[in-house]
Amino acid sequence: MTRYAALLRGIMPSNPAMANDRLRGVLHDLGMEQVASVLASGNLVFTAPEQDVPTLEATVQQALHETLGIPGGTIIRSLEELRALLDSDPFPGLTHGRGTYLTATFVKDGAAPPTDLSEWADPASGVVGFDAEARAFLAVTDNSVEGRTTEFMAWLDRTYGRDITTRTWLTVQRIVRRLENP
Known part of the structure; x- marks a missing residue:
């Protein structure tokens, strides 16, 4: 299992469709574990089997669009990539x-x-x-x-x-x- 962060573009916390609980729900429904929000601006962390990141980004983005109408801009990075950056x-x-x-x-x-x-x-x-x-x-x-x-x-x-x-x-x-x- 790998820890990932999903960085979502264009999240407006004042939009009820973009509330953290709804965003987390989409990832839960995709089978992600330990899903949590960081701030209220489209930062989600989760655990999932290690996989191809572009495919994971597309899967998450499609689910966000179909479930909440969020148009686009999902970027995913692993804990290892972000830790190395820091x-x-x-x-x-x-x-x-x-x-x-x-x-x-x-x-x-x-x-x-x-x-x-x-x-x-x-x-x-x-x-x-x-x-x-x-x-x-x-x-x-x-x-x-x-x-x-x-x-x-x-x-x-x-x-x-x-x-x-x-x-x-x-x-x-x-x-x-x-x-x-x-």
């Missing part, structure tokens, strides 16, 4: 806070990795890098600098479409803690 310490010396957000934008399995991120290299507000194992862009958002981050997020949307979802570094840490302590 352990890589991609934001050395930086702290997530009101003025500076540290984020991870996850892309689907099979998405083409970036060939050149130098356009976005900006120590104040920019991309730190791409973690190939976690399939995630890591970025720093300096909230006092306008425009640069918006341009990067627009580029991500143009390049990867709905097959991405972004989480703050604090949320990634919470997800891993929950995965490790079911």
